[in-house]
Amino acid sequence: MLLNVERCHEMMERRGLDAVVATLPENVTYASGFASQSRYFRHGQQSYVLLPAPGRGEPAIIVTTSSLDEMVSQADVWIRRIYRYGFFLIEHAKDLACDSGDQRLMELCNLPDHGTPLDALCAAIADSGLATARIGIDEFGLLPGYFGKLGSLLPKATIEPAADLFRNVRAVKTAEEISRLRRAAWIAEESIASALEVAKPGVSERELGLAFHGRTVREGAHPVLGSIGSGPGSAMIHAEPGDRVLQSGDVIRFDVGGRYRHYLADVARVATLGEPTARVRQYHRALHVGVLTAFEMIRPGVKASDIFDAVVEAVRREGIPHYQRGHVGHGIGIEGYDVPNLSPSSDAVIEEGMTLCVETPYYEIGSWGLQVEDMIVVRRDGVESMMSTDGGLKVLAC
């Protein structure tokens, strides 16, 4: 299961909530396993997951009728109680023997149509005896006006925003999430390797990008991040691979990652085409030491802001005296920026089971950009890396 049930129940109890409702597509998938394929195609389609506190009823998914087939076909979906809304016709063969999936889909199609998403949600809440309860609603995925409308539809309930609860629950990953993140990280590294295989003078950035994304797709992931910049263009934060042709001596910076079974990777590596200058070597080594400094410090109980301070200080001491950053890393999961943020203003404390991207980018317009970014899991006694390559500068023959 993706959902960290214990942590969710604990945070609900701490807030005195009888139930929470996921609405943001990422939170819906996290809470239920259900992922609408149309999420990246159609903005604002409403799906919800009702998660009652222990002893307050069974979880339920609220979904548009045209997504019922996904309830049956997606192995991740663990919630059986479904409320549907909207007209969508699926026929069934009268005389054919149906398999169990087909049977289940026919059952779901025969559920009552609740008309609108909010009416379906209210039916699920009422059926669970929660119409007078205190309910936390993830306000980020609701259409504008729906939060207020829900209050009118449930006049005896206490409704409060709960997007932050989902973000905090998601910060500590389950084993299944860690396994997907590890695979996503591996796919990103393999895809970098595929891009570097074609890297030589005369080859365009675009060709590196195609090799990168092509490998990502072959490994069963979806392309998401694909910053690949060369030469002075490597200083562009979001370098989109373009027509520029690689030259001997170039810095090539990757800040990349795809989505594997809904989980994201975010990895950065730098290669040079032939021998780097002394300054590139010195700066890159300093950035790498910064990341390794974080690895030595990270363990449950350490403050995110202390990690930030130590990393920036290490990079300055090791070779970039003017180094400045807003953050040196962030959580990663079903969203690319999960809790915590490794920033000076963060009040987060590291917990066992968090998954982090630790990164020390450096962008210098006119020169190049350099970056090390690794994905790790926080274990009881420190850091467990998700990477299979180290963050050192990779010097390609040229």
Next chain:
Amino acid sequence: MLLNVERCHEMMERRGLDAVVATLPENVTYASGFASQSRYFRHGQQSYVLLPAPGRGEPAIIVTTSSLDEMVSQADVWIRRIYRYGFFLIEHAKDLACDSGDQRLMELCNLPDHGTPLDALCAAIADSGLATARIGIDEFGLLPGYFGKLGSLLPKATIEPAADLFRNVRAVKTAEEISRLRRAAWIAEESIASALEVAKPGVSERELGLAFHGRTVREGAHPVLGSIGSGPGSAMIHAEPGDRVLQSGDVIRFDVGGRYRHYLADVARVATLGEPTARVRQYHRALHVGVLTAFEMIRPGVKASDIFDAVVEAVRREGIPHYQRGHVGHGIGIEGYDVPNLSPSSDAVIEEGMTLCVETPYYEIGSWGLQVEDMIVVRRDGVESMMSTDGGLKVLAC
């Protein structure tokens, strides 16, 4: 330019608006050309585009500092007035000659930091002399609470929701949009062809999916929709290609499309592995005639609901007497479901320059799913197809 400026100004005038503000990532890209690479990675990051009415000032983009490089590198960005917010450090080489892009990025980095997205937006509005104006805000991309907060920050302005204005402006496409949609449609068809090249008994759906998405990536697009179902699984609306192995006699249904330079394709085709049954032939032909019936009717001035009625009637008459649908097509563009919807309850009237997906899917649990879906542009005198293949049933040698 992606934005249909004349239509936008006309709709603003009709509503008495002095300015509109895009907030949804799709609307931001549509209005300005700017597309944040992190849009698919990070939920809720705020970028806005201020579009004043003619004579009321220059358009402006409001953006987080870490996206400034995208203002420079993205050739689509046509707005020069930028308001930034947030800390993000980009260094620059002191003694190196910078090219014009680097110069521009350094200028942008030196703009004042407005702190928060709403403060930056208010600065842009005030600098345009619009602090007492009537302003339409696309409410769909704002974080919860921001709409009300904006009202307090601009106490003398009249603020009203305007997401529907953007949807209506976007319904009639510019030449640049049509050219991208045409390319997206072509990539979808070529990707179907690549998948069908590997289709034979013993090959898994997954292999078809990899061939499909691999081709999409090679053509410079991003995978989005990828429903590929075979045999009884073709009846699953969102068939995710899985381990099932193709068998002789299978129906293979594609409902697919990628994203090319921000514009989406949505195309459906059906093939059979060897000769289809008479019922598959009859049903598929009826569905195809339904789509062709729409093509004969569609021209400026025709009601969307009349098209719906005619299509459903044609499919019933031609071989599926019990055919029912909620809609037989929809607009397509930077979102997968643009205006208009070809449904019985729609009050939309077809206009020149609309781009439509016309579709007649039929899902029969236990048997198969069949579907024809073509992309077209509405021209003065009727339909111009975006397709290079016809929607007929494709019978593969087996």
